[in-house]
Amino acid sequence: xxxxxxxxxxxxVRLAPQVRPHLSAKTRWxxxxxxxYKTTDYMLxxxxxxxxxxxxxxxxxxxxxxxxxxxSGQLTQAFQQAFEDEGYTxxxxxxxxxxxxxxxxxxxxxxVDGFFRDIINARIDGTSISPLLxxxxxxxxxxxxxxxxxIRLMTxxxxxxxxxxxxxxxxxxxxxxxxxxxxMRASEWDILGVKPQNAPNNKISCGGWNCGCSxxxxxxxxSPNAYGRVEEIILAxx
Numbered sequence: 001x002x003x004x005x006x007x008x009x010x011x012x013v014r015l016a017p018q019v020r021p022h023l024s025a026k027t028r029w030x031x032x033x034x035x036x037y038k039t040t041d042y043m044l045x046x047x048x049x050x051x052x053x054x055x056x057x058x059x060x061x062x063x064x065x066x067x068x069x070x071x072s073g074q075l076t077q078a079f080q081q082a083f084e085d086e087g088y089t090x091x092x093x094x095x096x097x098x099x100x101x102x103x104x105x106x107x108x109x110x111x112v113d114g115f116f117r118d119i120i121n122a123r124i125d126g127t128s129i130s131p132l133l134x135x136x137x138x139x140x141x142x143x144x145x146x147x148x149x150x151i152r153l154m155t156x157x158x159x160x161x162x163x164x165x166x167x168x169x170x171x172x173x174x175x176x177x178x179x180x181x182x183x184m185r186a187s188e189w190d191i192l193g194v195k196p197q198n199a200p201n202n203k204i205s206c207g208g209w210n211c212g213c214s215x216x217x218x219x220x221x222x223s224p225n226a227y228g229r230v231e232e233i234i235l236a237x238x
Contacts, residue, residue, distance in 0.1 A: 043074050044140035051136050054119040055129050063119075067112045072105050075146040082150035100153055104146055108139075115139075138199070138209055145197040148214045152195060155217045156186035163220065164196070167212030173205035176213050178233045183218055184226040192227070194234055203234050 050066055053059030059066075079101045083093055093101065119132055155162055164179040166172055172180075176196065189195060194203050195215055201208030223229070 040140045040143045043070065043143050044137060046070055047136040047139050048133055051119055051129065051132050054116065055123050055132065057123065063116050064112055067115070068109060071108045071112075071142070074143050075105050075108070076101060078143050078146035079150040082147045082154070086151065086154050094157075096157060097150060097153060100149065101146070104142075104149065108142060141197070141199075141210065144214075145199075145208075148197060149195075151217065152186065152189070152215050155215075156190055158186075160186055161218050161220065161222060162186045162189055162215040163218040165214050165216050166196075169212060172213070175204040175233055175237055176206065176211065179213075179230065181223075182226060182230060183220055183223045184230065185222060186215075188227050188230075189215060192230055192234065194230060203237070205237055 047067070047070070050059060050063050054063050079093060079097055080091065083097065084091070115135065118135075121127075122129065122132060152162065161183050162185075163181065163183045164176075166176050166180045179194075195201075196204070196213030197208045197211045199208035199211070201211070204211070
C-alpha cells in the first residue's frame with residue numbers, strides 16, 4: 001500500500017513540477033530513490049525545481065548558489081562513480097582527473113548567471129517556461145557527460161582503445177551515426193579532439209547538447225584505417 005502511495009505521489013510531482021521547491025528533504029528522499037540523487041534524473045529534478053521556483057518568484061538569488069553547489073557535487077560524484085566502476089577502490093581521484101573535473105565544473109559555472117537572468121526575464125515578460133525547462137535537461141546531461149569524460153581520460157591514461165557507441169533512444173546527427181562502432185586508441189581520439197557530448201561541440205552537427213553517444217573502453221582491435229576514416233567524417237561535417 002505504501003509503495004502504491006509513493007508511486008502516485010511521484011506521478012503527481014511529475015505532472016506538477018512547480019511543487020518541487022516546496023518539498024522537504026525527507027519527502028524528496030521518499031519520492032526519489034537514493035540512486036536518483038546521483039544521476040542525470042536527480043540533476044534534472046533539482047534544476048527543474050529551481051527553475052520553477054525562480055519563475056514563480058519563490059526562489060531568489062539563492063538560485064545561483066544552489067546551482068553552483070549542485071554542479072560541483074554532481075559532477076564530482078560522476079567522476080567518482082566512473083573511477084569506482086573502473087575497479088578503483090581507494091576513492092581518491094588522481095591529479096589528472098581532479099584537474100579535468102575542476103575545469104569542467106568551472107566551465108559550467110560560467111553559464112549560471114545567464115541562466116538565472118533568462119528565467120527572471122521570462123517571468124517579467126510573461127513568456128513560457130517551457131524553453132527554460134528544456135535547458136534544464138541540457139544542464140542535467142552534464143552528469144553523464146562528466147562520467148563519460150572520466151572514463152575516456154582513464155582509458156587515455158592507460159593506453160587503451162575506445163569505441164564510439166550511440167544510444168538507440170536518441171536522434172543522431174550524421175557524424176554520430178558514421179562514428180558508431182569505430183574503434184581507435186584513446187590517444188588518437190584525443191589528438192583529433194573528437195568526443196561525444198562536450199557541448200558546445202564543433203566536431204559533430206548536433207553540437208553535443210543532447211548527445212547520447214559515449215566512448216567506451218574496449219578490448220577489441222582498432223578499426224582498419226580508423227584515424228583517416230574519423231578525420232574524413234569530421235572534415236565532411238556541414
